[in-house]
Amino acid sequence: MARLPALASLAAFACLLAIAPASAATARPAPVQHDEQITFHRWQSFPQWRSGESNGTLAVPGLRPFLTIGRPAGTTEFTDPHTGTTRTWEYATWTSPTQPIGFGASELVASWNADAPAGTWIQVEMQGSYTNGEHTPWYVMGRWADGDQDVKRSSVDGQGDPYSTIWTDTFSIDDVTRGVLLRDYRLRLTLYRAPGSHAAPRVLQAGAMASNVPDRFTVAPSAGHIAWGRELKVPRYSQNIHIGEYPEYDGGGEAWCSPTSTEMVVEYWGHKPTRADLAWVDPSYADPQVDHAARQTYDYTYEGAGNWPFNTAYAATYGLTGIVTRLHSLDEVERFIAAGIPVVTSQSFLASELTGANYSTSGHLFVIVGFTATGDVIVNDPASSSDDAVRNVYQRTEFEQVWLRTKRHRADGSVAGGSGGVAYIIAPVWKPLPRVAGSDNW
Known part of the structure; x- marks a missing residue:
C-alpha cells in the first residue's frame, strides 16, 4: 500500500486524546477477509549467536545464552546529538545471517532484549535486499x-x-504500488563500553517482525470461543493521574499510555522497579513506577515514550522476554489469554467507533487482560481517570476493527492510519508462547 508519513509514523503512537462527537463517524466499506502476511524471527540461542558474523563479540552459553564483548574490535568516538558530548568507546559487532522473509514485506520492526548498564550501550541496525535485487542502507533501528x-x-x-524510509522504529516501503518490497534482511548489533571497563552489554535476544498488511478500513470478525470467560489479574494503572508530572518526558502522564501498559504487564509477572530505582521520583506522586517506566522508555529523538521496541526492551530488563509483532486476529490474542499471557495492543479510533471509551485518539495502547463470557474484550485502559477505573469492556467487533485496520477516517473525513494489529508480547523466558501464524521460531 502507498505509505504516507502520517500513516507510516504510527510506529510511535503518542496517546494523543481529543474528544470527537459520535456523529463524526464516516460510513465504512464492507468487511474484508484477513489477508495480511506476518512473520517474526529472532536470534537467542547459543548456536544462533555462533552462526552470525562476529567482530569482537563473544557468544556465551547457559540457561539464557547471550552475546557480549570479547576482545573489542577497536575504539571509536561518538558524539551524542542530544547532549553534544563526544566520548571514546570500545566496540564490537555481530551481524546475523541473512533472514529470508518468504514474501515481499512492506514494513519491518526490530526488537531486542539486552542488559546495558552504566558505561555501556548498544546500537541495532538493519540492512535488507529488495525484490528488485537492490539493497537498503544500514538503517539504525535504535x-x-x-x-x-x-x-x-x-x-x-x-x-x-x-x-x-525509517519512521522512528519502523522500516516502511514508501509506495508498494511500485512493486519493490523487502525480500530479506540482516540485523547488526554494535556493543559499546567505556575503554578499559569490565562492564559490558549483554544482548539476550534480537529479532524482527516483517509484514505486508494491505490497505483496509475494516476486517472480517474472528470466531472466538477460545478464552471466553477468562480474565487475568493484571495490575491497573492510570496514566491520567500523572498529568503534569515530569513534562520533559513527553509532557507528562497524558502521553504515557505505552509505558503505563508495559508496566502493568511487568508487574503482572511479579517484577517492578526497586526503591533505589524510584529514588529520583517525587515521593508525593502515586504509582512512581509509571513515572520510572516513562523515563526508561523515552526516545530523545521522537520526544516520546511510545517507541515500541524501547518498551519491550524495558520490560526485558526485569528478566522477561519482550517482542514487538503483529497478530492476525482476536483469536490469536485469545490463545495468549488462555495461556495466561496478557497482550498490549496499539489502536486508534473515534469516540463513536469504540463504545464506552468516551474519547478519540490518533494512537493509544492498552492491555488485553481477558474476554467476557460472550467474547467481548476486557482491557486495562490507562486513559482512565483513576486506577480503579482502568478496567473496561469493549465490544468485540468494534475492538477488532480499530486494532486490525490500517486505514481509518478522522472526524473531519480525512484518511489516517491504523496499526494493523501491532502487539507487545511480554512474558517470562520459561513461558512457552502460543503458536500463531508467522511465529517461525518462538
Missing part, C-alpha cells in the same frame, strides 16, 4: 541503554533511500 546517563536512548531521523 540506540539503547538501560539508563540515560551515558547515551540518550533514541531513534534516528532522516533515514531513507529511493524505496523506503
Whole structure:
C-alpha cells in the first residue's frame, strides 16, 4: 500500500486524546477477509549467536545464552546529538545471517532484549535486499541503554533511500504500488563500553517482525470461543493521574499510555522497579513506577515514550522476554489469554467507533487482560481517570476493527492510519508462547 508519513509514523503512537462527537463517524466499506502476511524471527540461542558474523563479540552459553564483548574490535568516538558530548568507546559487532522473509514485506520492526548498564550501550541496525535485487542502507533501528546517563536512548531521523524510509522504529516501503518490497534482511548489533571497563552489554535476544498488511478500513470478525470467560489479574494503572508530572518526558502522564501498559504487564509477572530505582521520583506522586517506566522508555529523538521496541526492551530488563509483532486476529490474542499471557495492543479510533471509551485518539495502547463470557474484550485502559477505573469492556467487533485496520477516517473525513494489529508480547523466558501464524521460531 502507498505509505504516507502520517500513516507510516504510527510506529510511535503518542496517546494523543481529543474528544470527537459520535456523529463524526464516516460510513465504512464492507468487511474484508484477513489477508495480511506476518512473520517474526529472532536470534537467542547459543548456536544462533555462533552462526552470525562476529567482530569482537563473544557468544556465551547457559540457561539464557547471550552475546557480549570479547576482545573489542577497536575504539571509536561518538558524539551524542542530544547532549553534544563526544566520548571514546570500545566496540564490537555481530551481524546475523541473512533472514529470508518468504514474501515481499512492506514494513519491518526490530526488537531486542539486552542488559546495558552504566558505561555501556548498544546500537541495532538493519540492512535488507529488495525484490528488485537492490539493497537498503544500514538503517539504525535504535540506540539503547538501560539508563540515560551515558547515551540518550533514541531513534534516528532522516533515514531513507529511493524505496523506503525509517519512521522512528519502523522500516516502511514508501509506495508498494511500485512493486519493490523487502525480500530479506540482516540485523547488526554494535556493543559499546567505556575503554578499559569490565562492564559490558549483554544482548539476550534480537529479532524482527516483517509484514505486508494491505490497505483496509475494516476486517472480517474472528470466531472466538477460545478464552471466553477468562480474565487475568493484571495490575491497573492510570496514566491520567500523572498529568503534569515530569513534562520533559513527553509532557507528562497524558502521553504515557505505552509505558503505563508495559508496566502493568511487568508487574503482572511479579517484577517492578526497586526503591533505589524510584529514588529520583517525587515521593508525593502515586504509582512512581509509571513515572520510572516513562523515563526508561523515552526516545530523545521522537520526544516520546511510545517507541515500541524501547518498551519491550524495558520490560526485558526485569528478566522477561519482550517482542514487538503483529497478530492476525482476536483469536490469536485469545490463545495468549488462555495461556495466561496478557497482550498490549496499539489502536486508534473515534469516540463513536469504540463504545464506552468516551474519547478519540490518533494512537493509544492498552492491555488485553481477558474476554467476557460472550467474547467481548476486557482491557486495562490507562486513559482512565483513576486506577480503579482502568478496567473496561469493549465490544468485540468494534475492538477488532480499530486494532486490525490500517486505514481509518478522522472526524473531519480525512484518511489516517491504523496499526494493523501491532502487539507487545511480554512474558517470562520459561513461558512457552502460543503458536500463531508467522511465529517461525518462538
